[in-house]
Amino acid sequence: MSNINSRKVAIVGCGFVGAASAFAIMQSGLFSEMVLIDRDENKAQGEALDISHGLPFAKPMQIYAGTYEDLSDAAIIIVTAGAGQKPGETRLDLVKKNIAIFSSIIPEIAKHNKDAILLIVANPVDILTYVAAKLSGYPENRVFGSGTVLDSARLKYILGEHLGVDSRSVHAFIIGEHGDSEIAAWSSANVSGIPLNSFCEMRGHFNHQKAMEEIAEGVKNSAYEIIEKKNATYYGIAMSVKRICEAIIRDEKSIFPVSSIQHGNYGIYGIALSMPAIVGKDGVEALVPIKLNEKEQQDLLKSAETLKAVIADAFS
Numbered sequence: 001m002s003n004i005n006s007r008k009v010a011i012v013g014c015g016f017v018g019a020a021s022a023f024a025i026m027q028s029g030l031f032s033e034m035v036l037i038d039r040d041e042n043k044a045q046g047e048a049l050d051i052s053h054g055l056p057f058a059k060p061m062q063i064y065a066g067t068y069e070d071l072s073d074a075a076i077i078i079v080t081a082g083a084g085q086k087p088g089e090t091r092l093d094l095v096k097k098n099i100a101i102f103s104s105i106i107p108e109i110a111k112h113n114k115d116a117i118l119l120i121v122a123n124p125v126d127i128l129t130y131v132a133a134k135l136s137g138y139p140e141n142r143v144f145g146s147g148t149v150l151d152s153a154r155l156k157y158i159l160g161e162h163l164g165v166d167s168r169s170v171h172a173f174i175i176g177e178h179g180d181s182e183i184a185a186w187s188s189a190n191v192s193g194i195p196l197n198s199f200c201e202m203r204g205h206f207n208h209q210k211a212m213e214e215i216a217e218g219v220k221n222s223a224y225e226i227i228e229k230k231n232a233t234y235y236g237i238a239m240s241v242k243r244i245c246e247a248i249i250r251d252e253k254s255i256f257p258v259s260s261i262q263h264g265n266y267g268i269y270g271i272a273l274s275m276p277a278i279v280g281k282d283g284v285e286a287l288v289p290i291k292l293n294e295k296e297q298q299d300l301l302k303s304a305e306t307l308k309a310v311i312a313d314a315f316s
Helices: 016-028 041-052 091-112 125-136 149-163 196-202 208-230 235-249 294-314
Strands: 005-012 033-037 062-065 074-079 117-120 143-145 254-265 268-280 283-287
Touching: 005 016, 016 033, 016 041, 016 235, 033 041, 041 062, 074 091, 074 235, 091 125, 091 294, 117 125, 117 235, 125 143, 125 254, 125 268, 125 294, 143 268, 143 283, 149 196, 149 208, 149 235, 149 254, 196 208, 235 254, 235 268, 254 283, 268 294
Parallel strands: 005 033, 005 074, 033 062, 074 117, 117 143
Antiparallel strands: 143 254, 254 268, 268 283
């Protein structure tokens, strides 16, 4: 029998992303206990104190800095630890640094907790999700990455602005690598069930190809733009992490493009990348087959090849 406390979450890594995620989670009221772990104990303690001081305005919760022993009964373990992306650096440039960091973190987590859901947020998230699945020995459904959940939110936001419509009514996915080879799955995009091109025309937009290219580029480059302007991105991803936690804890069976290891989906094997999946209390419960045209399928295979090459290179 596992001793999991479904009201407890752990965050490993208290940098910008870890701290912002902790703050978003505190406000959500989902958990009654949150432990923050960082190799710099002072940093973890400082964040725990700072966030705790907002509790009189939120729901009662115990927030504290701890060690790996403290995550033994956590229901969800969020891993944001890793070297950050520097201006001009791609997510894939981070690979070797962060695989080394994961080689020390993941076995420690697995030693103390065998039953949690492991949510990987550090970049490059697809590679690190694959590494975490291999190093942890967890069942694959319980190890997945935040993937393109944020990229898809960026796409919905930009489309919402473009069309003058609530971004929550826009249904569109970014799939593949969370990075430069990502694909906007335009052929399955819609606004409340209305095919995207029809909706665009209804709103007076007719130059579809040009708009689609510009919007996809905007999504892909938005992280680089934010990093250039303020050195890091963390609020958007923190909201994504909170949203994924909600789906797990409430067993919502929500559909998100999370990064998980693929077994033959569109001919892709043995690599983690983002495809829409049903997320609930058991983690990734099933992949959702969305309609992709031929070019999107080819681009997806290319994205998978890019990631495979990086993994081969990293372990060579």
